[in-house]
Amino acid sequence: MAELKQCRRCRKTLHIDHFVDSSGLRNPRGHYCQLCHLKRLDERHRAALKRELITIKKLRIIYGKHWRHYAAPEFFHASLHDERDFCPYCGTWFDEITPGTFNNSLLHLDHMDPLDKGGENSIRNVVVCCGPCNIRKGKRLFLDWLAMLEPKYRKLARAIYRHKHGHPPEGFIEGHSTKRGWPYLELTLYKPVAELQKLFPKPVVAVPSRKRPPASTAKRNKTGAGRANKS
Ligand SMILES: [Zn+2]
Ligand SMILES: [Zn+2]
Incomplete structure (x- = not known):
């Protein structure tokens, strides 16, 4: 009797050998059966992808076609x-x-x-x-x-x-x-798309500024130096 317990997701009563912890390793103290654990991971992953698509939409409003840099x-x-x-x-x-x-x-x-x-x-x-x-x-x-x-x-x-x-x-x-951190990112994450469209009728930036290489590394980067010095 003690060898059985109920899964929190599918509600099935199963042998404790079917239970895993949050990292997916077999663990009789885990709350979910292995199948439910995998389903939960998949659901979370899909939800995260959806959120990321919305973030991309917001970044596009603010940064236009250069959004990937940001x-x-x-x-x-x-x-x-x-x-x-x-x-x-x-x-x-x-x-x-x-x-x-x-x-x-x-x-x-x-x-x-x-x-x-x-x-x-x-x-x-x-x-x-x-x-x-x-x-x-x-x-x-x-x-x-x-x-x-x-x-x-x-x-x-x-x-x-x-x-x-x-x-x-x-x-x-x-x-x-x-430096890590972005001036607009917090904003993009918390404001709804419609509000951002009003706030940023046009993208705010062009490409990130090209960095000039320090003198000591100029030789290593000779292939890219010509382009970099233009700015
Ligand atoms: Zn289950
Ligand atoms: Zn490796």
Whole structure:
């Protein structure tokens, strides 16, 4: 008798072996059966994606076609997790790190161009990767990090970078450390779309200003320097 309990979601009375904790691991003290746990994760993920779509709509009102530069990764976990289900740097499957979890702290958001060296704090510059890779990468420039990867993942990571940034990693202009935080983002999240449309009949910004590379790194970035000095 003591071996049975009721699932909070499906209300079925099941053997305690069917119960899992919030990370999906078998645990007789968990509130939900394994199936309900997976359904809950899926529901939460879909709800998060829906919220993120609304955030995109709001960012578009304020920033126009350049909204991606202003899309702070912290507000796009679900979309970023949907990009792939394995680490782009080493190939580890995310569900092998933690079973069936979304938004788990063992997965890291990596800024491909490090914030410390002027990388953008936006979804353009962020991928989900495994913790060990993120820690190994540290504050390295993306090109230096690529050199440390297995050829297969070097090729993949370079392609992902190119796809997300719209230019190869050689085009990155190293600069001063990027501050987190966005002047309008709080606003975009809490005001309804209709109100934002009234407040911002036209987008407020153009592209983020191009950074001039410090003299010491000018040589490394010679391919992108010509374009950068124009501003
Ligand atoms: Zn259940
Ligand atoms: Zn990895």
